[in-house]
Amino acid sequence: MLLREVEYARPATVEEAIALLSEHDGARALAGGQTLVNVMKARAASPDVLVDLADLAELRTISFSADQSALEIGAMVTNTMVISSSEVEVARPILAEVAATIADVQIRNRGTVGGNVCVNDPTNHYPPLLSALGATFTIRSAAGERVVSAEEFFLGVYVTAVSEGELLTRISVPTRRPGTGDGMAGITLGAHGTYLACAAATVGPDGVRISIGCVAAVPVRATEMEERLADGDLSEAAVRAAAHGLGATLDPPSDVHANAEYRSHLAEVSAVRAVLQAAERAEG
Amino acid sequence: MTAIETEAGTFQKGSAVGQSVPRKEDGRLVQGQGVFFDDVKRKDMGYLHYVRSPYAHATIESIDVSAALEMPGVYGTLTGDEVALLTDPFFQIAAPPGGHVKDYALAVGKVRYLGEPVVAVVAETRELARSAAEFVMVEYEPLDVLVDARAALAEGAPVLHEDCGGNLSYSGVWEWGDVDAAFAEADHIVSIGELHFDRFNSTPLECGGALVEYNRGTGQWTMYTNNQFPGFAAIMMGPAMRVGIDKLRIVTQDIGGGFGNKITTHPQLTVCCLLARKLKRAIQWTEYRTDFHQSMAHGNERWFQGTEVAVKADGTLLGFRTKAIDDAGAYLRYEPLGGVIWSQVAGGLYRWRNIRLEFTQAMTNKAPVSPNRGYSRMQQLWFTERVIDIVAHTLDFDPVEIRRLNFIKPEQMPYETANGCVYDSGDYPRALDMALELIGADEIEDRRAEAASRGKLLGLGIGSTLDSGTNNFAQSQLINPELQFSGNNEVATVKLDIFGEVVVTLGTTPQGQGHETTAAQVVADILHCDVDIINVRAGHDSYWNSHAGFSGTYASQFAVTGLSAVKGAADLLAADMVKLASMVFQCPEEAIELADGFARIRDNHEAALPFMALGAIPNANNAGFPDDPPTMNCRYVYRPAFEVPDKERKFGNLTLTYATQIHACIVEIDPETGVTEVVDYAAVDDCGVRINPQIVEGQVMGATAHAIGAALWESFVYDEDGNLLTPNFYDYHVPHVLDMPPLKTGAFESPSPFTPLGTKGMGEGGGGGIHCICAGIQDALRAAGGAIVTDSHNPYHRVWEMLSHPERSRETIEVTSR
Amino acid sequence: MSTTTSTTRTISVVINGTSYERDVPASLLLVHLLRDDLDLTGTHIGCDTGSCGACTVVLGGEAIKSCCMLAVQADGTSITTVEGLASDDGALTPLQQSFHDHHALQCGYCTPGMLMSATALLEQNPHPDEHEVKVALQGNICRCTGYWNIVEAVVAVGEGGAS
Incomplete structure (x- = not known):
């Protein structure tokens, strides 16, 4: 509780927001605030200027790209909007399914997709999921827009490709093509609690993509496991065999809930479960 | 058998007692109109923020508050040096060596745990007080840190309190019966290397805090706070602050949960008092969650080492011996009382007649411990339950049958235990049967098979506990013979006011237990009136003249101490009302009855005085009475009949009542991850006469939830540097x-023969959920290597370790058979 | 046009039907505005990490945690706190009544937050089943009741069985 003094602005347009973020050193975009405000309460970080994105209606939409190949999620779209979106339901229902397990209703009502990925806490749900789904991230600055992949976007805890004077405006998720299935599995501290380890997977005509959460500062792609599954055999035995040894390749942090060895093991189990879930859905 | 006079049966139930009367408290609480300490405001009050130690153990080299004081809006500060001048150290319950601890309201000279208050800063706003605290410069010289009580007495261990000459706070040998003979008679001796009861607490949702005012004219402080044992706080604070106890007015209304954790707030209240006097303004202190976790009232962590159990071939348990090591944390705020409280339930629900327990308590660089729901008995009960299940597992007895065989039998009640405690009543086999039926124990093998088909391990666990209530404070003399505390008491007043209102005051400090409701139920039955016309004042106020030295709400006693005081006062008022009516009607008192809200002539219901008339006469219309009319303002002090125990033998009755809980649960374990889930739960409670069954059930539910949390998730974990790794709800x-x-839930009533209402204290619940979940996990793991559960706290990673290395725990168990 | 920044801001907010205009520091949490400045002390604080939900209020029809929101962020919104539930004559809402009837509260500290989470749920879903109730209350910690009676109380309202 009890924040340090802070400057505040509430721009009406994306351009103004970018101008504010460029003009002030130590400025930070305030999205839903469900992490940032808590960090400020702990005084673990104290931005000099908060640029509140609340009025930027254009960042609060969910739509399809012109060619219908991607679901375009504005950075200020809340988890609750994702859960109830008919576009998400049609195009990539895993997003809603996972969003519904993030924290709790109140936090889902305020917390945004953009905020979640920009925080990039290793235990967050979206980074590994969006990494597995092959999402891209649109970043705008005074100079224009650039689009980066998940691998390019997530750089570290609280560190992303969004640099000073830039703003994440949109996350684009490929729409699910026939024969594609998505899964996400993990071990949480109590129901809907913090992930101790998790994995997201998508399987389909283009093969398998697996991304592990909680084991490093950024989501970790299980490329070796992906390759072992490239032949298309997604039986339980094949998936388990493909995952074997995955844990040993990881170097996760230890904490009070899981030491590195246990967390590695949980990551491997999560990867198996996520792929099996995705495979089942791909068939169905 | 110790002779205790039977008091039960003097109370005639009317229409209120025994009913689930909806709570009187609820109306304000569901509308956000409760008054918790943080809701109390005063003009120009100053907000207090503590500068807390970032080190677990360090000397304080210097403190500079000047930069903070220069900030506009900062009202002032208080440091340990000032505290050491203005106050004496708090009274210590311990005999030496623990008795040499010097405990002040702020750290003096050194800090002994991370989060310890070092300086208090007071400012115009909450935010500013915190910001100013960041400008207080404290230089520390870090010292070696001690976090493991087992290492506390080793040569070369860092010493917290030099005056104590080491880290020992209390040690004693507790031995009853003929232990050597029991082991000589045994067919099997089961040895258990080490059992560990984990450190956690009940984390009430509201943390500590107060608004404190100082009256300079009278030298009297008023503390609007949430301390749950004002009698104790005042006893601690008065001598330390060098003032009489009447200068300390403690007021509570609504308290956001306590569970024992709000007993030892006297250091922080002392700081508030000193600052209110120094700064000549009201002081507002709000503790936030991280502060609470780092510094307030952790539960007792305890190890049991080298346990040996003497068992007959048929499963009869003859005796045990063990060494208990208890971790008191950095200061002795209520400790070492935990060093005796456990012995209220030394053998749990079983007929152990031969017990030897060497108790050692040490101080460590962790937050001070103080009572936590189930205080000290929960640890011992967990131990006895673990022993039973480990013996059963090891010698292949059925956990249900070995319990049945060794339970104290209902026909043995009242039962005097090996150490002279008297279990007042109970029927443990019946409670067990009820719990097994509720959990569906008959079908357990079918469920196990079904779970196995889903790849899950399933287990059934039983936890048998006692909730001993109404302490005989003379037990404190078993750890310090010089102490002058004994017995127990609680006070109530019941009066009839001018307009016929019945007004009740109590010394208790309810935190959700529904005292306003249950007290009204008791009074209504005695006065033969409706519950609705009974006004029970909310909370505690030391200026109401309805409190005594042991007043408060703690240690499972309200239904005995509080309600017996209420009954006593209401009986006196009823007698007053009858007497006054007889004076008015000029008839013998025997001719008068109280009925339907009137005092009337038994044979002539037309001759009836309403409560309003009875209240008005002594208060406002009292001329013309040849004799003094009764005052209609009655005070009663309930004091249970206790003796001082035999200090040599550590023998005597320590608590008045023993409520019984048998809990049973079914757990499922994911063998791939160790993730453990409680999938079914049954709780049976027998607490004697239930004044309000719904409130009783609510307490059972709450205790169950706490136990589930403690068994699986809740733990105060420290790293080797003394950093608390679980300082918040993340x-x-x-x-x-x-x-x-x-x-x-299931319930039945074995009335206490020793209490005026047949009630027993209840609410703490004895940690039944911890015991049954441990047992359930052990049962589930039987099919996956047969690990033994040796810890009270089994988070996923520990279960995973038991799955991965079952031999590690099994190797700590040995059996020697004749 | 460039937007200016400042450490304070004048905000307008409607709380329980009453309009308030206040100058507030940007650093002030909404919960402190409610409790300390507007004396709406029914909204409580139980943690400092946005975990416990004791500070839950309904903002624009959604349950939110007022400790995870700055007062300035609430500018232009409409908020209901626990004080806004019962009618002026003290008549309880069916939900409040159901909490009372089902012994869904003990110390009462989490109760306002529970009521507000459940109120938002019932507005969106008047007949929730047990699981839906649990999902809606997952962000509210209670340390007294073990939640069983709370869930029962909310389910009962949805079934028209407040009493």
């Missing part, structure tokens, strides 16, 4: 609603 995961299993 990492200290308390159960949320989706974590809760389905619950079935």
